[in-house]
Amino acid sequence: MAAETYSSADFPYDRIALIGAGLIGTSVAHAVRKRAPDTLIAFADNDPATVAELASLFPDNLSGSDPAIAVKDADLVLLCVPVGAIGAVSDAIAPHLKAGATVSDVGSVKMAVLDQLAGKFGPDVHVVAGHPVAGSERSGPSAGFAELFENRYVILTPTEGFHIPALQALTRFWRKLGAMVEVMEPTHHDLVLAITSHLPHLIAYTIVGTAADLEDVTEGEVMKFSAGGFRDFTRIAASDPVMWRDVFLNNKEAVLEVLGRFSEDLSALQRAIRWGEADRLEDWFTRTRTIRQGIVELGQDTDEEDFGRRSKAPVPKPYGD
Amino acid sequence: MAAETYSSADFPYDRIALIGAGLIGTSVAHAVRKRAPDTLIAFADNDPATVAELASLFPDNLSGSDPAIAVKDADLVLLCVPVGAIGAVSDAIAPHLKAGATVSDVGSVKMAVLDQLAGKFGPDVHVVAGHPVAGSERSGPSAGFAELFENRYVILTPTEGFHIPALQALTRFWRKLGAMVEVMEPTHHDLVLAITSHLPHLIAYTIVGTAADLEDVTEGEVMKFSAGGFRDFTRIAASDPVMWRDVFLNNKEAVLEVLGRFSEDLSALQRAIRWGEADRLEDWFTRTRTIRQGIVELGQDTDEEDFGRRSKAPVPKPYGD
Numbered sequence: 001m002a003a004e005t006y007s008s009a010d011f012p013y014d015r016i017a018l019i020g021a022g023l024i025g026t027s028v029a030h031a032v033r034k035r036a037p038d039t040l041i042a043f044a045d046n047d048p049a050t051v052a053e054l055a056s057l058f059p060d061n062l063s064g065s066d067p068a069i070a071v072k073d074a075d076l077v078l079l080c081v082p083v084g085a086i087g088a089v090s091d092a093i094a095p096h097l098k099a100g101a102t103v104s105d106v107g108s109v110k111m112a113v114l115d116q117l118a119g120k121f122g123p124d125v126h127v128v129a130g131h132p133v134a135g136s137e138r139s140g141p142s143a144g145f146a147e148l149f150e151n152r153y154v155i156l157t158p159t160e161g162f163h164i165p166a167l168q169a170l171t172r173f174w175r176k177l178g179a180m181v182e183v184m185e186p187t188h189h190d191l192v193l194a195i196t197s198h199l200p201h202l203i204a205y206t207i208v209g210t211a212a213d214l215e216d217v218t219e220g221e222v223m224k225f226s227a228g229g230f231r232d233f234t235r236i237a238a239s240d241p242v243m244w245r246d247v248f249l250n251n252k253e254a255v256l257e258v259l260g261r262f263s264e265d266l267s268a269l270q271r272a273i274r275w276g277e278a279d280r281l282e283d284w285f286t287r288t289r290t291i292r293q294g295i296v297e298l299g300q301d302t303d304e305e306d307f308g309r310r311s312k313a314p315v316p317k318p319y320g321d
Numbered sequence: 322m323a324a325e326t327y328s329s330a331d332f333p334y335d336r337i338a339l340i341g342a343g344l345i346g347t348s349v350a351h352a353v354r355k356r357a358p359d360t361l362i363a364f365a366d367n368d369p370a371t372v373a374e375l376a377s378l379f380p381d382n383l384s385g386s387d388p389a390i391a392v393k394d395a396d397l398v399l400l401c402v403p404v405g406a407i408g409a410v411s412d413a414i415a416p417h418l419k420a421g422a423t424v425s426d427v428g429s430v431k432m433a434v435l436d437q438l439a440g441k442f443g444p445d446v447h448v449v450a451g452h453p454v455a456g457s458e459r460s461g462p463s464a465g466f467a468e469l470f471e472n473r474y475v476i477l478t479p480t481e482g483f484h485i486p487a488l489q490a491l492t493r494f495w496r497k498l499g500a501m502v503e504v505m506e507p508t509h510h511d512l513v514l515a516i517t518s519h520l521p522h523l524i525a526y527t528i529v530g531t532a533a534d535l536e537d538v539t540e541g542e543v544m545k546f547s548a549g550g551f552r553d554f555t556r557i558a559a560s561d562p563v564m565w566r567d568v569f570l571n572n573k574e575a576v577l578e579v580l581g582r583f584s585e586d587l588s589a590l591q592r593a594i595r596w597g598e599a600d601r602l603e604d605w606f607t608r609t610r611t612i613r614q615g616i617v618e619l620g621q622d623t624d625e626e627d628f629g630r631r632s633k634a635p636v637p638k639p640y641g642d
Contacts, residue, residue: 135549153545193546195535199531200554207521207524212608225474227621227622229519229522232521234616239606281565282562284526291543291558292558301556305457
């Protein structure tokens with residue numbers, strides 16, 4: 001593919017504020033720097049160490065600890081904080097927003113975010129909640145990179161009476177960053193993500209903890225023989241603990257609903273193992289294959305064997321006795 | 322790393338028989354071809370289509386459907402069939418083994434394999450069961466590749482009265498193929514692998530099936546938004562159904578034991594979500610991070626973000642509206 005050049009010409013915002021500078025916030029900044037280089041970015045983060053890091057990561061952008069200052073004159077305010085912090089941040093910025101500004105977020109749950117934003121802003125501020133379905137096991141300001149959203153879906157969840165031009169502008173923003181945009185009801189978003197993201201994370205966190213606690217198997221053994229399947233779970237279970245704590249606490253109903261379904265299915269397979277029901281097991285294990293093929297065809301994962309990670313593995317030790 | 326050249330000079334076997342030509346059997350063949358090119362390989366597989374494929378994949382090796390013929394004069398007979406087929410295959414080969422031959426296998430469970438092999442062979446045949454902890458979501462004869470065992474662990478489970486030179490030779494064989502060899506009690510192997518491999522596969526199969534069955538979420542949505550975590554599970558759940566059916570049926574006790582532990586832990590986290598126990602969730606999610614670091618340090622996974630698979634993903638669609 002030929003190198004592409006970008007300009008801010010068709011970018012919907014002159015100035016954006018990013019509140020929270022973790023993986024997502026800094027990835028947005030890198031992507032905007034790359035694709036709309038003339039856009040002004042103002043960061044705010046409540047961690048002084050992060051603010052210091054931002055100054056060296058993004059020397060041409062504004063960085064500080066006060067969100068009220070960062071949002072001044074911003075056309076888009078993107079809240080990139082853990083879901084549990086949305087309410088406090090919106091209180092802090094509300095009096096300082098520019099008329100006509102759009103407030104959005106990147107949280108993995110949408111109903112709880114909308115509840116926290118409700119009634120906080122005047123009628124000349126437009127709220128359109130959103131969620132880029134993209135991530136990584138890495139967290140913190142140095143984890144971000146410009147390509148995080150490329151070929152990934154961003155779900156926007158406008159609510160009753162939303163401002164149509166604000167939704168259109170936010171859609172252009174995410175597309176400019178390489179993403180594909182879908183619009184969805186917030187409650188439906190929370191159910192879909194409970195199965196595609198929240199439950200997988202909860203299960204990965206659980207099994208890695210279970211393995212660490214098993215008295216008859218050492219942690220060294222768990223690590224050595226992880227190539228049999230376990231290591232995939234450990235990547236997910238290395239994700240940001242605070243972010244995920246907030247996700248589960250703020251999408252309780254949907255998570256408990258899909259967790260109930262999962263537990264039923266697991267019990268059925270457990271019973272099939274106990275009673276030696278070979279056909280039931282083989283049937284179940286066969287039909288799950290088609291889902292993966294669909295994901296690969298949609299470009300949401302690589303088709304390479306073992307995610308293509310073999311070539312990235314450390315150089316093997318010397319062979320022989 | 323400079324290209325290495327190999328010879329059969331320090332290879333412990335002149336002739337090996339591979340019974341079963343799936344991912345593991347053909348990977349062994351590719352690795353032997355690469356690292357001990359003068360060694361003679363005889364394949365047997367009960368699927369005529371596979372036998373035909375073998376003739377084109379390995380034109381210089383012997384391939385056929387009859388294991389009794391393949392094992393003739395073999396110094397090592399490696400059973401690479403699903404665990405449930407070990408008994409029938411060992412009956413078929415027993416009368417045809419060369420005196421002094423070693424019989425081994427590659428099964429993911431060891432007690433059930435040893436039970437099936439017990440008493441089948443004469444005193445001049447040496448049984449040393451084994452398990453290369455290496456795999457892939459791919460299966461079938463075309464899935465194999467020479468590097469599958471490089472920097473991976475192979476667990477050997479010799480039993481009382483084992484033949485020491487046979488164990489030493491089999492150790493040299495796997496090291497020659499790039500693997501690291503560990504010796505373990507078969508019952509302990511079955512417990513360790515239940516947590517590092519069997520339970521992760523069972524859980525991945527379960528959640529992918531649960532997602533496919535959820536009435537309120539379409540399969541298309543599950544696929545589109547899989548980048549939130551789910552897609553990692555689908556890779557594991559695309560593994561060979563027959564092989565995994567046999568693993569669960571033949572390691573029933575250990576799998577049910579660790580599944581019980583997992584279910585307890587999952588219930589505890591479920592309760593913490595329901596009752597909003599933020600600290601308990603954050604504590605659990607924090608301590609699981611160290612396990613991943615250990616796996617990376619042992620060279621059992623790449624340290625690259627997202628397994629380094631991003632660069633392998635399909636080319637994104639054009640940007641813009």
